[in-house]
Amino acid sequence: MKIKHLVSGIALSMGASVLSVSAMAADTIKVGVLHSLSGTMAISETTLKDTVLMMVEEQNKKGGLLGKKLEAVVVDPASNWPLFAEKTRELLTKDQVDVIFGCWTSVSRKSALPVLEELNGLMFYPVQYEGEESSKNVFYTGAAPNQQAIPAVDYLMNDLGVKRWVLAGTDYVYPRTTNKILEAYLKAKGVAEEDIMINYTPFGHSDWQSIVSDIKSFGAEGKKTAVVSTINGDANVPFYKELGNQGISAEDIPVVAFSVGEEELSGLDTKPLVGHLAAWNYFQSVESDANSAFISQWKAFTGNPDRVTNDPMEATYIGFKMWTQAVEKAGTTDVDAVEQAMIGQETENLTGGMAYMNKNHHLSKPVLIGEIQDDGQFEVVWETEGVVPGDAWSDFLPGSKDLIADWTAPISCGNYNTVTKTCSGQNY
């Protein structure tokens, strides 16, 4: 790798006569890691990079894969979306990695996607997202909306008897889509238009006074009210603080968040948050052998007893496990073979039970609702019976209700229209 850097250095300085040392016959299996190590997303993504490294290390302890050692190739897309495409190309062409674990934000995934499909790479995407996508070259181990948002709403509706809904989110595609889906879902459940309040705020919004007081008055009209929050990252702290200060407690107006996990909580004073909810497929607090083993392994690996684990980490964990299984099953790291072998793979959730990889490249996972405790952990208050299969195309959006993804013959298409029986928009 070093050499090639230097070489392409010469290339640039003295013209493009590059002695591109084509990667020598792989005696190792290369695992690309495409997570931002600098810039705004570094906060979340470095954790995942470490997780992958940890898994690789563990796998190598077990004697590697197909008798070869795994070699992690880490690059830094620096939270800069175009860089994700560039780095993906670098990983696939220069380093010739066999698989990539990476991306956090949707935009970074969207940016890397065309390159993946052009060069037929394989990527595992470990974060909950808005769905509406299924690529041959990507496996989505995070939650689709129907694995997070909808169960959460069900819980609020049935167990807490919520009648009025505030859908508050940061103004970008994940909240937009999720809220569209929820809106449709709630209306289908017979919630009236005026009982739904939708509100969008810019990234890192810090002055929540008016919005919170709106929510307060919205909630003061007798019916039980809840906030479904797709507020992202930094905006959360001031939001919860304002809630606390305006005296809105979790008993009055519970907030269920989809982007607040252990990692985020570790950065804020949980006093005003106690009792508010979050919906994930994993909580660190869940008691299971696999989980406690994972946690202790993580703390050992990072050498920090206070490090917390979170849902995207589990998603990475599951993805990695499944990939190794698939490679063993296929007996090769060839993308097409592995892609087919992936479908139907099963591996143990950290929360107990088995995760299952569906034909649409999304997982079947259990959904948990947790209440925030004053120690920054979640107390599971509800969980789905059995697992929920991830839905690539939401049934609640007019655009996508007829679409399905099925990567097995005869369909083998990411967006197959069940009505017109056509498969549109593939890049190959």
Added chain:
Amino acid sequence: MRYINAICACLLGLLISTSVLAEPPSEAQQPLLLELTEVKLNKALPVLQQLETTEGADMLALFKTMLNGDLYYEKESKRLIAALKEQSVTRYTDLFSGEELNDLSKNQVSKIKVNNKLRGYLGEAIARMQLNHPDSVVRKDAVRSLFSDLGANTIELIRTARLKEQSRSVQDVMDVALALYRTEHAAEATDRLQAVKVLEGSLEPEVRNQLTRLAENDPSRSVRKAAQTGLDKIDQKAEMYGFINQLFFGLSLGSVLLLAAIGLAITFGVMGVINMAHGEMIMLGAYTTYVVQLMLPNMIEYSLWIAVPLAFMVSGLAGILIERLVIRHLHGRPLETLLATFGISLILQQMVRTVFSPLNRQVATPDWMSGSIEINPLLSLTLNRLYIVAFALLVFMILLIVLKKTSLGLNVRAVSQNRDMAKAMGIRTDRVDALTFGLGSGIAGIAGVALSQLTNVGPNLGQAYIIDSFMVVVFGGVGNLWGTLVAAFTLGVANKFIEPVTGAVLASILVLVFIILFIQKRPKGLFPQKGRAAE
């Protein structure tokens, strides 16, 4: 229920003293208490309900402890324990005997979990028990927290309590509660009408909801009319208070802008230095607060007061350092100071990232700053905002005095107006520059302390405020503190009045565009410096 927090807060004190039950639990209660330690979270509610109703010891302390999530039980003996968390250590006391159990360790006890359902119930139960509490404030809050669901037995309790109630204010709320019940259940229209009359003038949201219901679908016409008039009155009031509320929001946003910008008003306005690292000075202040709380975990309440001077010094010194090392060499090249200081800001950010991880840091809010004072059910001002408004104005005043009255201020003004002349008169301009820059940065540091109470303490804190700060200073007119003050509050209030109409995103865009256009109209801002010196 919305007042439970308040109750908890004011009871926390009592709790410690009264965390011992009056008498040991009765036979009837024992099994329930035992069950409480074993039952699953979602099955716990009935147990508690029984506990409330069964004869025997008063369960107030138990409920309070549980509500605060301090209720534990010893694993083998199954006896209930109250945990008392003091910043670092946790003390356990037997809930019944009240004896200290210092030998107990964390793994010998296990927590009795609560969730929102239980919290909700506990809150009401406590409220019911508190109807005869010695303190009238507590009684009042108790009654109000019962408004949201007035069952027959609750009403009974209130009615009995009402008979021996002395305090006027408490009587009123009790009457409201009873009236609410009557409007709901009284068969006689006249009866309901009376009740409605009682309700008039009360601003409680429950009252409003009830009136709306009555106005829509009460069988009796007269009642509907009465309810409607009542509603209209409330709505009028609501409108007014809504306006006041918005104004307050605007002012508090303005005060934040003021804090963020005022340091810049000095470095930029007086010295003409474009300090792109200004945001990072704020950030340093915020991190200072964090460190202070880290160092003195038992003094959270005072941490801010300690942090303010420290933050001033930290950022101030950083500022002086920057001035000495970089800005000094770029004199009279403002655009280049802009570039250099931007570089510095990058370095500072990355430094913070490496020193204290890229994650946001947790800065606790002292109790005296959290919560809000409720003027009436429709209007309550959050404490932290109030304090920050006051704080901002205080800082502003002090700064004015420093610049107007002290010799430093005199020198600063002299240098800012005519550097060469000042030099000629033996003012050590370079020293003045350093101090001025230090002062500006120091103020930014203080702002950081305040902001740490409102928003994230993280590496990006500074970036979030730098542009706004510049906007404020430029809009207000460079070199004019009063201008900065006016600008900050104008922008704050404007923003808050646009926001409900357009949404937060558009609001901030509109404000930006407005400033851009305004500057085209008046390049020197609201209060330009006149005269030859300015040209």
Added chain:
Amino acid sequence: MSSLLSSFMSFSRINGDSRVAPFVVVLLVVTALASFCNLLMPADSVFYVSTYTITLLGKYLCYAMLALAVDVIWGYCGILSLGHGAFFALGGYAMGMYLMRQIGDRGVYGNPELPDFMVFLNWSELPWFWHGMDQFWVAMLMVLLVPGLLAYVFGWLAFRSRVTGVYLSIMTQALTYALLLSFFRNEMGFGGNNGLTDFKDILGFDLQSDNTRVTLFIVTALMLCGLLVLSKKIMQTRFGKVIVAIRDGESRARFIGYRTENYKVWLFVYSAMIAGIAGALYVPQVGIINPGEFSPINSIEIVIWVAVGGRGTLVGAIIGAILVNYAKTKFTAIMPDGWLFALGAMFVLVTLYLPKGLMGLVAQLKDQQLKGEQHKSQKAADNSPNEKTEEGHA
């Protein structure tokens, strides 16, 4: 190509410019070589240039063009724009919209009219400003018009009311910041935070194919050379002299009868258009455009490219851009968290010790040999300050 070269050479001889011509030659040679090695060399040959490198080079050249735009306005007219990222992004969006429309019904929802992001935010029909963008020439027109118009309006307001120096910089920053916020909004109809991506082809050529990529790269290189030469030529006309005059003594220029505001506005527009073109060429090569490009930080970074290379020397700006970005690519690979330190240090050191950038350094080294007379003159030329305070009269 050779004829092109010779023409450049002759041109350079005419106006005795020492730097531009050789640079252009080198650039074109490199471009030709790189493309040749990519297309005609077998992938396993030592001389093969990977498509990755080609796109990388293409990206650098786009940045170089952007730097050129900033240098024209900052180096020659002393107008420090902290908002040029905005013009770059606008040009990019115009191109992006065209590419988006090219996708047609190959989007995931197979909707022939609407881009995917509109479909799943269930928009019913195309917003007005998307119409016609499926025509290449319309898009190209927009690439020039939109940034140009914005620059004209902004410049006309700002310069006529004599907003100068720092104020102007801050205003440009506010401008790009406002645009950033508005493009994040999904209602704007530009795909919000995700921006525009997943492009398929341009003018019917498949964007994924090496040929297309190489062609884009070559086009970028030629465009860069063209704009470089053009800018140089403009700066040698009397117009150019007036521009520099404005930089060094605006009020003086007014007192000898020049409407300086008009000159500034048109230069600003010209510069904005260059930025727009750069953006338009950037998008198909990196395959995505999103509001991130509007962020003020980017715009400030551009300035540092120019400062490093040496402002007021067009070639310097280009070299600066390429060097800094090359360094960035390397640096972030080696030590990710180190990069910001390096960049920050660069800002400080360059402004402190290299006010004239690398080119200035070279020039100074040259002087060392020369005799006193020229030495003095060169010095004087060097410290012709860009933000020279207007001659006060108190």
Added chain:
Amino acid sequence: MSLLDTTREVMRRDQVWPFLQDHSQEVDISHQVLLYVEGLNLSFDGFKALNDLNLYINDGELRCLIGANGAGKTTLMDVITGKTKCDSGTVYFGQSLNLLEKDEAEIAQLGIGRKFQKPTVFEAHTVMDNLELSLKSNKSVMPTLLATLNSAEYDQIDHVLETIGLKGERMMLAGSLSHGQKQWLEIGMLLMANPRLLLVDEPVAGMTVQEGERTAELLTSLAGERTVVVVEHDMEFVRSIARTVTVLHQGSVLAEGTMDEIQNNQDVIEVYLGEAP
């Protein structure tokens, strides 16, 4: 008025349409007076820089303005050249042209040249370029972009270089000239535009005696075909060139007349010469 009438009104041939009237900015000096300054007032927050100032400059005369610092000499020039807007008063160039409603560029193109106290030349340009830029030519953007020097203009430049004695330095960067040379270059730039009226602010400041004398010669030679207003502190210099001298004091005219009259004027002696050594 009905549409028909309007059209009639417009079509009347006994008057020209406004856009047909020629707006040639010819300076009308039928009354021999080139510059009228009347009732000029200007105050910078409180301080009255100009106080009801009246001044008339005849065509072709050479006028010296003297006065203590802050008397308003430079401010007056600022107002005339459009740099500063005054609070009240009128400034007319010839009979017809109201300078107050024009900006610097227009005023300059009308033929009012100004030389600053501090010599201000374009330091990054060669002497040659400095002069070229000051050429009297169409100074709007497009023409300037396409402009090239024709032989006549070359000759003019040469001629001016001659007069200001910088022939040898024509290719030197203005920034590297000596202070005196800069002064000269600036005057040269004024000449290039061959202005009607020259406002010269302390021309000999920082000049050697010889340079000063040459400047004096130049200015006197200019007077006649052009009108020259000189602000100067150096009484020797003033005496050497002055025909009429105007004394400003606290923003208004204190006295006016020949040098001798001025020197014997009581108030002047008090406020000005009194201070002078």
